[in-house]
Amino acid sequence: MTATQRPTVAKATPARQASRPNALSLRIPEPRARPGEMLDFGNLRLSRGSAVERPAIDVQAHEIRDLAYGLIRVLDDDGQAVGPWAPALDTQSLRDGLRWMMLTRAYDERMYRAQRQGKTSFYMKCAGEEAVAVAQALALAPDDMCFPTYRQQGLLIARGYPLVEMMNQVLSNALDPLKGRQLPVLYSSRDYGVFTISGNLGTQFIQAVGWAMASAYKHDRRIAAAWIGDGSTAEGDFHHALTFASVYRAPVVLNVVNNQWAISSFHGIAGGGDSPFASRAIGYGLPALRVDGNDFLAVHAATAWAVERARANLGATLIEHVTYRAEGHSTSDDPSQYRPAGEAAGWPLGDPVARLSAHLVAIGEWSADRHEALRKELLETVRAAGKEAEAVGTLSTGSRPSVRTMFEDVYKDAPWHIREQRQQLGV
Amino acid sequence: MMATMNMIQALNSAMDVMLARDPDVLVFGEDVGFFGGVFRATEGLQKKHGLERCFDTPIAEGGLIGVAVGMGAYGLRPVVEIQFADYIYPAYDQIVSEVARLRYRSAGQFTAPMTIRAPYGGGIFGGQTHSQSPEALFTHVAGLKVVIPSNPHDAKGLLISAIEDDDPVIFLEPKRIYNGPFDGHHDRPISPWAKHPASAVPEDYYTVAIGEAAILRAGEQVTILAYGTMVHVVLAAVEESGLDAEVLDLRTIWPVDIDAIVASVRKTGRCVIVHEATRTSGFGAELTALIQERCFYHLEAPIERVAGWDTPYPHAFEWEYFPGPDRVAAALRRTVDAHG
Numbered sequence: 074m075t076a077t078q079r080p081t082v083a084k085a086t087p088a089r090q091a092s093r094p095n096a097l098s099l100r101i102p103e104p105r106a107r108p109g110e111m112l113d114f115g116n117l118r119l120s121r122g123s124a125v126e127r128p129a130i131d132v133q134a135h136e137i138r139d140l141a142y143g144l145i146r147v148l149d150d151d152g153q154a155v156g157p158w159a160p161a162l163d164t165q166s167l168r169d170g171l172r173w174m175m176l177t178r179a180y181d182e183r184m185y186r187a188q189r190q191g192k193t194s195f196y197m198k199c200a201g202e203e204a205v206a207v208a209q210a211l212a213l214a215p216d217d218m219c220f221p222t223y224r225q226q227g228l229l230i231a232r233g234y235p236l237v238e239m240m241n242q243v244l245s246n247a248l249d250p251l252k253g254r255q256l257p258v259l260y261s262s263r264d265y266g267v268f269t270i271s272g273n274l275g276t277q278f279i280q281a282v283g284w285a286m287a288s289a290y291k292h293d294r295r296i297a298a299a300w301i302g303d304g305s306t307a308e309g310d311f312h313h314a315l316t317f318a319s320v321y322r323a324p325v326v327l328n329v330v331n332n333q334w335a336i337s338s339f340h341g342i343a344g345g346g347d348s349p350f351a352s353r354a355i356g357y358g359l360p361a362l363r364v365d366g367n368d369f370l371a372v373h374a375a376t377a378w379a380v381e382r383a384r385a386n387l388g389a390t391l392i393e394h395v396t397y398r399a400e401g402h403s404t405s406d407d408p409s410q411y412r413p414a415g416e417a418a419g420w421p422l423g424d425p426v427a428r429l430s431a432h433l434v435a436i437g438e439w440s441a442d443r444h445e446a447l448r449k450e451l452l453e454t455v456r457a458a459g460k461e462a463e464a465v466g467t468l469s470t471g472s473r474p475s476v477r478t479m480f481e482d483v484y485k486d487a488p489w490h491i492r493e494q495r496q497q498l499g500v
Numbered sequence: 501m502m503a504t505m506n507m508i509q510a511l512n513s514a515m516d517v518m519l520a521r522d523p524d525v526l527v528f529g530e531d532v533g534f535f536g537g538v539f540r541a542t543e544g545l546q547k548k549h550g551l552e553r554c555f556d557t558p559i560a561e562g563g564l565i566g567v568a569v570g571m572g573a574y575g576l577r578p579v580v581e582i583q584f585a586d587y588i589y590p591a592y593d594q595i596v597s598e599v600a601r602l603r604y605r606s607a608g609q610f611t612a613p614m615t616i617r618a619p620y621g622g623g624i625f626g627g628q629t630h631s632q633s634p635e636a637l638f639t640h641v642a643g644l645k646v647v648i649p650s651n652p653h654d655a656k657g658l659l660i661s662a663i664e665d666d667d668p669v670i671f672l673e674p675k676r677i678y679n680g681p682f683d684g685h686h687d688r689p690i691s692p693w694a695k696h697p698a699s700a701v702p703e704d705y706y707t708v709a710i711g712e713a714a715i716l717r718a719g720e721q722v723t724i725l726a727y728g729t730m731v732h733v734v735l736a737a738v739e740e741s742g743l744d745a746e747v748l749d750l751r752t753i754w755p756v757d758i759d760a761i762v763a764s765v766r767k768t769g770r771c772v773i774v775h776e777a778t779r780t781s782g783f784g785a786e787l788t789a790l791i792q793e794r795c796f797y798h799l800e801a802p803i804e805r806v807a808g809w810d811t812p813y814p815h816a817f818e819w820e821y822f823p824g825p826d827r828v829a830a831a832l833r834r835t836v837d838a839h840g
């Protein structure tokens with residue numbers, strides 16, 4: 074890192090400090106590089122894949138504390154799957170995973186453009202983080218209940234939720250399954266086991282624990298999974314979830330998606346600098362896995378371990394996925410304002426799509442031509458779905474849900490005041 | 501079979517009946533399990549129905565309401581206790597942003613049919629942190645129902661209705677009258693519930709409908725709207741003033757029984773609203789607005805509000821703060837004497 078001082082940031086008043094030797098000083102964490110400075114990933118705590126052991130699922134949490142500080146990796150630089158965590162995934166599953174990650178990316182690109190074209194108000198991509206949702210969807214059973222954030226659209230895509238439905242929601246058109254009530258990207262699908270996504274960060278982490286407690290109470294076999302961003306781990310709900318999951322041994326997989334950034338604040342502002350997010354689990358007596366979130370095989374392996382443990386009634390696991398938010402937070406910010414332009418390209422853990430593709434090539438199950446053909450096919454898939462959804466309507470044109478429905482579902486049956494207000498609007 | 505019950509016993513009986521009737525009902529909260537709650541409302545339920553049906557939670561109100569949301573989404577019907585309404589604020593985000601809106605934002609895919617019980621109100625020398633009446637913080641939130649019983653019979657019937665309701669219900673229990681009705685005369689001996697007709701409670705299942713007020717006293721001169729402990733204070737004030745007042749116990753404050761209110765105020769032309777909560781933006785303000793919208797041309801006097809002062813609840817000035825029968829009687833007198 075360059076030692077140059079940022080002219081825009083005033084440093085701690087040196088004069089006053091000098092006049093008071095041994096005085097206290099306040100630390101405000103800063104990322105290792107800001108725009109215009111040299112990239113620096115020196116605090117990533119990388120470890121070689123083969124270096125991290127894979128414990129039995131019935132291990133005691135305190136026996137594997139090291140895993141919170143290591144990094145589970147499977148794919149090496151040559152695209153080979155190595156080490157104890159290499160999962161026994163058949164090639165068809167790997168190709169499915171690649172397809173869903175690429176479909177998620179193509180979908181994101183189209184919807185991002187749709188926002189730019191004024192067809193919707195807002196959009197959020199998950200570029201660079203596709204492995205997290207897609208590999209995890211593969212490791213969970215289709216009827217396990219997911220409590221995602223706005224950045225796990227890959228879950229819905231991998232579970233086969235129709236793209237057109239997703240688009241109808243983003244465009245808030247007449248066929249929007251959520252009737253124009255939710256911000257784009259805050260999906261909900263009971264049928265596909267995806268809980269209604271909240272705009273309030275963190276709230277769902279603890280709700281997933283409640284769902285899992287209910288499943289255990291009913292002697293069900295289904296488990297829950299929840300996701301939270303690195304920034305949002307500072308919310309109380311995150312800590313409530315760890316407490317309740319530990320106390321009641323809830324069958325839930327708790328995921329921190331550490332994509333390094335929370336809008337413009339780096340992970341250190343959430344306390345990720347001095348100790349990795351995975352290590353939060355230790356004090357709660359829960360096992361923690363820290364995993365290379367851009368390594369499809371490693372994410373799958375870590376998740377499968379936690380799923381198996383939860384289903385065996387051994388309780389919750391906290392998984393930190395170390396990944397990188399390759400693009401802006403949403404359509405509303407410009408990341409070049411707060412982080413170096415080359416940070417995404419220089420990210421040491423690479424790109425999840427490129428890495429899985431390279432692995433398939435390395436084991437003789439894929440080729441550059443097939444990759445390109447698949448990319449084109451998916452582009453066409455997304456284009457066709459987009460045309461279909463836009464033909465129904467967008468936020469700015471075409472048909473919207475009936476305004477009358479605005480007054481439905483506040484309560485199961487509308488009380489007098491809701492009926493009265495609907496009449497006042499004349500709908 | 502009827503039994504004589506105080507409020508605590510009636511609430512306990514409601515949960516007992518529902519735990520027995522519906523395996524999807526769970527009861528939990530701080531100190532709720534083995535001990536039976538700091539006010540004993542869940543006493544014996546764990547022993548009778550099992551550890552998994554009635555249990556203690558960590559002291560994390562946001563956490564315990566959060567898990568109740570997940571349980572509701574699964575299909576259970578959690579009945580959670582917040583130890584004092586004064587401690588519901590850590591859960592306010594979960595209640596406002598999640599519990600209240602789940603049905604709406606998921607277009608009916610997910611719901612959170614939970615009952616949130618909380619002892620509330622003053623009169624027990626609880627100071628600032630055991631005396632608050634936060635009901636207006638919940639009536640303001642779209643998607644919630646707010647129920648406040650004033651006697652054992654209603655408490656049991658309303659709690660069963662709340663547990664069976666498919667929408668979330670905030671169930672505020674006036675703790676001052678857990679053991680006996682309180683007329684506001686703190687210097688007089690307390691009479692137990694056993695001497696009150698509403699302490700006759702069926703031991704089995706029954707319901708009192710949510711959304712229906714009760715006319716406790718018919719009258720011609722003035723309408724009084726009250727709920728919780730204040731119902732008893734109001735009845736005492738009416739008795740002592742000798743006025744022919746009509747007293748409505750709202751029982752459900754949202755959605756409020758607007759028809760009963762309108763019918764009464766149109767008949768009497770005068771209205772006094774009484775609550776313990778602080779006055780400004782209190783529920784009385786909403787009632788006042790509703791009445792003037794619907795009964796303006798029937799009104800013969802300004803609507804009066806008797807409420808807690810706009811200060812935090814002070815420990816040593818309990819009885820100066822509490823809207824007792826003298827303040828209510830004075831407001832009644834002003835209202836009845838007013839001439840346009």
Ligand SMILES: Cc1ncc(C[n+]2csc(CCOP(=O)(O)OP(=O)(O)O)c2C)c(N)n1
Pocket residue numbers: 222224272273274301302303304305306330332334335336398402
């Ligand atoms: C309770 C709450 N506070 C603030 C926000 C505004 N907000 C939306 S996203 C975001 C950053 C979240 O960062 P992180 O948790 O790391 O998730 P990421 O966006 O990186 O996936 C903020 C501050 C919010 N939606 N909810």
Ligand SMILES: [Mg+2]
Pocket residue numbers: 302303304330331332333334335336398
């Ligand atoms: Mg983040």
